[in-house]
Amino acid sequence: MKPLIRFALDSSMYVARGSAIFYGWIIFLGFLSFLMLLGAYEQFTKGMIVTNYNDQVSWGLYEAQFVFLVGVAAAAVTVVFPSYVYHHKKMKEIVVLGELLAVSAVCMVMIFIMFHMGRPDRLWHLIPVIGIFNWPHSMLTWDVVVLNGYLGLNAVCAFYYLYMKYTGREVNKLFYMPLVYISIVWALSIHTVTAFLLNTMPARPMWFHSSLPIKFIATAFAAGPSMIILSFLVINKFTKLKIADEAIETLAQIVTWCLGITIFLGLSEVVTELYPSTEHSFSLQYLIFGKHGLTGLVVWYWSAVVLLLAAFFMLLTPSLRKNHKLWLPLACVFTFAGVWIDKGMGLVVPAFIPSPIGELSEYTPSAIEIVNTLGGWATGLLIFTVLAKGAIGVLLGEVKYRAATDLASEFSSEWQPVVHSSEEIRK
Amino acid sequence: MSEPRDKDEKKKDAPLKPDETSRREFLGGAGLSVTAAALSGAGALLSGSDEAEAKATWGEWFQKNYRLMTEDEKREAVLRLEKRYTEEFGKKTTVDSAPAQEGVLFGYALNIQKCIGCRRCVYACVKENNQSRDNPEIQWIRVLKMEKGNFLAENMDKGYPDPAGIQVGGNAYQNSGVVLEGEHYYEPAEVPEKGHFYFPMQCMQCEKPPCVKVCPVRTTYRDPDGIVVIDYNWCIGCRMCIAACPYWARRFNWGEPNLPAEEMNPVTHYLGNRPRMKGVAEKCTFCLQRTRQGRYTACVEVCPVGARKFGNLLDPNSEVRKILDKKKVFRLKAELNTYPKFFYFMD
Numbered sequence: 001m002k003p004l005i006r007f008a009l010d011s012s013m014y015v016a017r018g019s020a021i022f023y024g025w026i027i028f029l030g031f032l033s034f035l036m037l038l039g040a041y042e043q044f045t046k047g048m049i050v051t052n053y054n055d056q057v058s059w060g061l062y063e064a065q066f067v068f069l070v071g072v073a074a075a076a077v078t079v080v081f082p083s084y085v086y087h088h089k090k091m092k093e094i095v096v097l098g099e100l101l102a103v104s105a106v107c108m109v110m111i112f113i114m115f116h117m118g119r120p121d122r123l124w125h126l127i128p129v130i131g132i133f134n135w136p137h138s139m140l141t142w143d144v145v146v147l148n149g150y151l152g153l154n155a156v157c158a159f160y161y162l163y164m165k166y167t168g169r170e171v172n173k174l175f176y177m178p179l180v181y182i183s184i185v186w187a188l189s190i191h192t193v194t195a196f197l198l199n200t201m202p203a204r205p206m207w208f209h210s211s212l213p214i215k216f217i218a219t220a221f222a223a224g225p226s227m228i229i230l231s232f233l234v235i236n237k238f239t240k241l242k243i244a245d246e247a248i249e250t251l252a253q254i255v256t257w258c259l260g261i262t263i264f265l266g267l268s269e270v271v272t273e274l275y276p277s278t279e280h281s282f283s284l285q286y287l288i289f290g291k292h293g294l295t296g297l298v299v300w301y302w303s304a305v306v307l308l309l310a311a312f313f314m315l316l317t318p319s320l321r322k323n324h325k326l327w328l329p330l331a332c333v334f335t336f337a338g339v340w341i342d343k344g345m346g347l348v349v350p351a352f353i354p355s356p357i358g359e360l361s362e363y364t365p366s367a368i369e370i371v372n373t374l375g376g377w378a379t380g381l382l383i384f385t386v387l388a389k390g391a392i393g394v395l396l397g398e399v400k401y402r403a404a405t406d407l408a409s410e411f412s413s414e415w416q417p418v419v420h421s422s423e424e425i426r427k
Numbered sequence: 428m429s430e431p432r433d434k435d436e437k438k439k440d441a442p443l444k445p446d447e448t449s450r451r452e453f454l455g456g457a458g459l460s461v462t463a464a465a466l467s468g469a470g471a472l473l474s475g476s477d478e479a480e481a482k483a484t485w486g487e488w489f490q491k492n493y494r495l496m497t498e499d500e501k502r503e504a505v506l507r508l509e510k511r512y513t514e515e516f517g518k519k520t521t522v523d524s525a526p527a528q529e530g531v532l533f534g535y536a537l538n539i540q541k542c543i544g545c546r547r548c549v550y551a552c553v554k555e556n557n558q559s560r561d562n563p564e565i566q567w568i569r570v571l572k573m574e575k576g577n578f579l580a581e582n583m584d585k586g587y588p589d590p591a592g593i594q595v596g597g598n599a600y601q602n603s604g605v606v607l608e609g610e611h612y613y614e615p616a617e618v619p620e621k622g623h624f625y626f627p628m629q630c631m632q633c634e635k636p637p638c639v640k641v642c643p644v645r646t647t648y649r650d651p652d653g654i655v656v657i658d659y660n661w662c663i664g665c666r667m668c669i670a671a672c673p674y675w676a677r678r679f680n681w682g683e684p685n686l687p688a689e690e691m692n693p694v695t696h697y698l699g700n701r702p703r704m705k706g707v708a709e710k711c712t713f714c715l716q717r718t719r720q721g722r723y724t725a726c727v728e729v730c731p732v733g734a735r736k737f738g739n740l741l742d743p744n745s746e747v748r749k750i751l752d753k754k755k756v757f758r759l760k761a762e763l764n765t766y767p768k769f770f771y772f773m774d
Contacts, residue, residue: 047705048664049563049682058669058679118664118679118706121488125644125663132492132645132661140643140667202763203637203673356675357571357628359609 003401007166011390014399018389021238029382036375039368040115048118050368057352057363059116061373064344066112068223069105069380070194071216071343073150075224076102077187078254084180090244094395097235098228099158100387102187106151108380115372139197146190153183158387162394167401191216198351205280206351209272215265221258223339225251226332231388233329241392245324252328255335256315262339263308279358286360287350294353296362300345307338484704493658493697494648504660505697512695512702516686520693522701525719527652533713534653534740534747534768535724536756537627541734541774544618544625546570548726548735552629555714555725556700557692559684567678567711568726571626572613574602627734629726630655630676630711631759631767638668638677647708653740653768654713656698662707669708673763677710713737740768 018026043050053060079098082088114120125131126144135141157179164171195213202208229251232243270288273281285291290298311334314320320327354360365373393399486507491500505522512520549568552558558565578598585597602608619625636655639647646661647668669677683705695701696716703709714724718737727735738745747770750756754772 047680047682049705051681053679053681055563055669055675055678058666116665118666118681118708119662122661122663125492125646125661132495134643134645137640138643138667139641140665144643201637201641201671203671352670354609356673357569357609357611359611359675 003167004163006401007163010166010399010401011393014393015386015389019238022389025385026382029378029385032375032378033382034375035371036379039372039375042368043115043372044120050366052363052366052369054361054363056355056359056361057349059348059352060363061344061365061369062112062115064348065373065376066109066116067194067198067216067348068340068343069108069112070147071191071220071339072224072227073102073105073109073147074187074191074217074220075228076105076154077184078221078225078251079228080180080187081184082250084177085184088247088250090247091250094232094241094243094247096158096161096391096395097231097388099154099161099183100391101224101228101231101384102154103151103158104380104384104387106147106154107383108376109147111376111379112373115376139193139200142193143190143197146186146193150183150186150190153179153186157183158391162391165394166399188217191220198347203356204283204351206283207347208280209269211265211268215262215269218258218261218265219339219342222255222262223336225255225258226335226339229255229332230329230336231384233324235388235392236324239389239392239396241396245322248324248328249322252315252321255332256312256321259308259312259315259335262342263312266305266308266342282354282358283350286353287346291354292360294360294362296364297345297350297353300341304338304341304346307334308342311335311338487660490660492644492646492661494645501697508697508701512691512693516688516691516693516702518688518691518693520691520695523694523696523699523716523719525696527650527654528719530739530741532653532740532768533632533718534738534745534770535632535713536736536747536750536754536770536772538734538736538754539624539626539771539773541732542570542625542627543732543734544570544572544613544620544623545731547729547731548627551725551729552711552714554690555692555717556711557686557695557702558678558709559680559686559703560690561685563679563681563684565678565680565684565709567676567709568627568629569611569675571608571628572610572620573608573624573626575622575624576602577622626771628674628676628759629769630713631674631765631769632711632713634766634768635764637671637673637763637765641667641671643667650698650715652715652719654715655710656712656715657708657710658698659701659703659707659709664706664708666708673760673765674767677708679708680705 051060051062076098079091079095083092083095114123117123126133126141128135133141133144135145157176160176161171192213195216198204198207199209199212229248232248232251235241236243270284273284274288277285282291286294287297287301290296311331314327314331314334320331322328349363353362390399487504490496490504493501493504496504501524505524508522509520512522546568549566549570552568553560553566556567558567578601582597582601584593586593586595586599588594613620632653632655634649634653636647636649639645639649639655642648643665644661644663646659646663647655647657649655664679666679669679680703684703686702691702692700694716696712696719699712699714699716714722714726717724724735724737727737736746736750738747740747742748750772751770754774756770756772758767758770
């Protein structure tokens with residue numbers, strides 16, 4: 001038990017120490033999270049009337065974040081799979097960071113689910129045994145199962161790996177490897193089930209086609225690794241941990257080809273729907289060209305198209321893809337933004353426009369929705385920052401179990417904080 | 428959890444500045460676990476509601492799903508509600524819990540030839556079923572205005588591609604006949620308007636209801652008499668049913684329902700027209716508080732042209748069965764295989 005307590009203490013101490021930039025970042029995220037708490041209080045006391053949802057468009061910004069972030073969570077597999085199936089040595093060194101991103105993304109998903117629900121106070125109705133769990137009929141219950149399972153798997157894998165490294169022991173492969181392989185398959189399941197949640201509803205023709213799940217996976221494995229690459233580049237810049245170029249290159253190639261598949265699927269959908277142009281294509285028509293003079297999402301759609309195409313061609317060009325100073329991060333930001341738009345304004349919202357009786361009504365999020373959404377993201381990034389920083393300490397060997405030392409020495413005068421000079425970082 | 432009333436009164440004036448206690452409660456609960464989060468949510472929901480409701484809400488929060496209650500628990504829940512509504516609305520309110528009758532399967536038939544679009548059914552329904560009157564305004568029945576369509580000689584040659592050979596005639600873009608265009612906000616001086624007919628829609632009480640299948644907590648289910656009901660106290664407000672309904676029949680209480688006490692109908696049913704709370708879904712239940720007592724629904728009673736018919740589908744002599752026998756009948760969106768028990772017909 002003692003090493004465990006020490007692990008918690010040591011890593012907390014390590015996380016709590018940082019540069020001014022680090023503290024600034026934490027304070028910034030904390031402030032946004034605090035605003036979210038005020039927004040949540042407002043929404044939970046007054047009801048969802050404070051959002052701009054209505055009976056016609058009954059899902060919106062929150063559900064868009066939920067769908068997008070499930071994809072980001074699933075994308076951790078793009079780090080785990082090359083590491084353990086292809087034995088990508090450089091990737092294996094930092095595989096735990098991918099798992100921690102998955103943990104943070106699932107936490108964000110949970111936050112947005114809470115915002116999505118009309119009665120978050122009745123969440124216990126969903127808990128099997130004490131509530132009623134409509135499994136296997138309801139797709140939402142499948143989603144609850146796979147998301148919680150995924151959170152558990154990644155938390156256990158990441159924690160166990162770091163703890164073993166902390167105490168200087170080897171991981172027990174008999175315990176660890178099965179979990180890793182399960183989590184690889186599981187990662188696909190979470191986003192597939194999220195796609196099924198949407199595309200099993202004939203009432204919403206825009207979702208009701210079988211290419212939706214594969215499009216979900218493709219977009220997720222474009223946006224997720226983009227976020228991972230960006231976080232790796234930040235880690236390279238601000239910490240002593242040096243992530244190998246080979247690892248980033250592998251991820252960049254995954255982004256490239258998933259982006260290619262995404263664009264192809266988008267094109268297929270457009271041709272399939274717009275060529276015969278039946279009533280079922282009205283949502284897509286509204287999204288791409290506007291309909292009956294309503295053009296609320298047209299700009300969003302075309303901006304996503306431009307962003308994704310630009311990112312794809314940047315990533316296709318090896319010299320640009322390998323440029324970690326400007327082009328690769330730019331392409332990643334484009335991919336991330338493009339997929340985010342495509343999943344929200346391009347998928348969740350237009351499916352409700354027109355409504356099943358053919359009524360078109362536009363939706364724009366309210367201020368409270370935007371505040372809560374920003375806060376949800378900030379909370380998730382805060383969780384990721386804290387987890388990743390602790391993990392980096394362990395990976396660097398700066399957070400290590402020293403059985404000989406006791407707590408008192410932590411606070412003795414000999415103790416010096418670990419501070420990296422900028423020269424050290426540049427090495 | 429529940430706080431002194433005077434604090435709550437203050438909070439109503441300054442909604443953006445929650446007082447310290449409840450914020451701490453709220454923050455304390457939010458991170459711990461699902462249950463704690465739910466509890467603090469309940470605390471937040473409880474503050475700012477009036478006293479009778481707050482007491483009942485606490486008891487209601489722990490009650491089981493209606494179907495799984497024992498007879499005693501049902502009685503207890505009903506009594507609690509009756510007491511609460513009586514206090515809240517200042518009139519003696521009854522909450523019926525009559526189960527489905529044996530050998531009954533309710534069905535509905537609507538004559539689109541007769542409907543004149545007056546919407547008396549819409550308002551009779553609102554009055555009968557205690558919908559929120561404004562902010563949010565909730566109406567279960569929607570009457571769509573349909574264009575009979577028109578063909579004009581000057582549109583003959585309008586189309587594309589132009590002028591290389593016309594593929595699409597200009598008339599193709601004018602509604603003729605039943606195309607769902609969702610126009611249910613029409614406000615002419617008089618109905619029926621020239622060149623239009625009307626198409627009312629409400630919950631179809633499907634035999635294979637998509638809403639029931641997608642509900643994660645089975646708060647909505649099909650009762651033995653074929654009516655799809657909702658236990659409002661068990662609904663978690665996830666809105667899956669609203670997304671899944673191909674008839675756009677379900678409504679959501681986005682905010683606390685506004686039901687003026689003087690307009691409240693005190694004859695209610697647990698699964699039907701009892702006053703709802705915020706954050707739950709609701710829809711037409713074929714007025715089960717009436718029909719389970721052998722009466723007609725409010726919309727059938729009020730229809731001035733007799734376009735609406737209602738009865739037991741298992742009884743060969745019922746109105747609905749006779750219509751199915753003799754008239755030209757269709758179901759809306761039959762291709763979705765939901766088997767609505769709401770039929771449209773023409774003479």
